[in-house]
Amino acid sequence: MKKYFILYKPFLFFLATFFLTYIVLTVLYQAYLNSFGENKLDTITRMVVENTDQLFQLFGANFRIEENESQSFIKLIYNQKYVARIIEGCNAISVIILFISFIVAFSGKLKPTLLFIFGGSLLIYLLNVLRIAILSVLMFHFPKQESFLHSVLFPLYIYGVVFILWLIWVRNFSRYASKDIK
Template sequence: MKKYFILYKPFLLFLGTFFLTYIVLTFLYQQYLNGFQENEMDSITRMVSDNTQWVMQLFNNQSYIEESATHPYMKLFYDGKYVARIVEGCNAISVIILFVSFVVAFSGKLKTTLLFIFGGSLLIYVLNVLRIAALSSLIFYFPKQEPFLHGVLFPLYIYGVVFMLWLIWVRNFSRYASKDTK
């Protein structure tokens, strides 16, 4: 048994670090969410909604958001028509937690790791806002395609970005990055 532990130590350390980071960050995020009343919207989702409204108004000044009076979500209107709602799950925090957990599990130098986490999280946030804006306008023009757009295309987009960031991290900055200078 000891032989296998030694043989698979890097993999087991990766798994342990990944899951520990993921569990701790998820717990902290849940504690943050628990600080809000049942029908109160959290500040991160509100900020994502405000940023999405700003982006949409660059292209269509009839686009706006409106807070639901009875539920914790924002109604998103495109060209004056209600097309979507922005809920807590739309704020990409769970995606950012997944991204951070992976980078920490493959950590490199502390400064590089922290800068990559900050830059990657910011990129995911910005691309998520653009994703919501694009999704809303596409739903306006192609309402019958909403299940495909929301359920397939845009998750593929956001997780594809995270995967590319992971590849960049592992190949260039992690402690496992190749030291070859071609």
């Protein structure tokens, strides 16, 4: 048994670090969400909605948001048509937590690790705002494709970006990065 532990120590260390980071960040995020009470939308989700609105306004699109006071979501209205609703799960924080957990588990030097976490998290946030905007337009034009767009295409997009960021991290910055590959 000890032989296998020594043999797989790097993998076991990665798993332990990944899951510990993931659990700690998830618990902290859940505590943050609980501070808003029932039927109240959190500040991060509101910020995502406001940034989506700003993106539409930048392009002069006929877009508005409408808050639902009795439940915790905001309606997105594009060209006078209700196309989607934003809930807490739309803010990409769970994706960012997954991204950070992997980077921490494969951490390298402190400064590059922190910079990559910050830059990658910001990129995921911005791409999520863009995802919501594009999804809103596509939902207007292709309402029958809602399930495919929301459940297949756009998760593939956002998780694909995270996967590419992970590859960049492991190949170039983690403690396991090969220094002789150019």
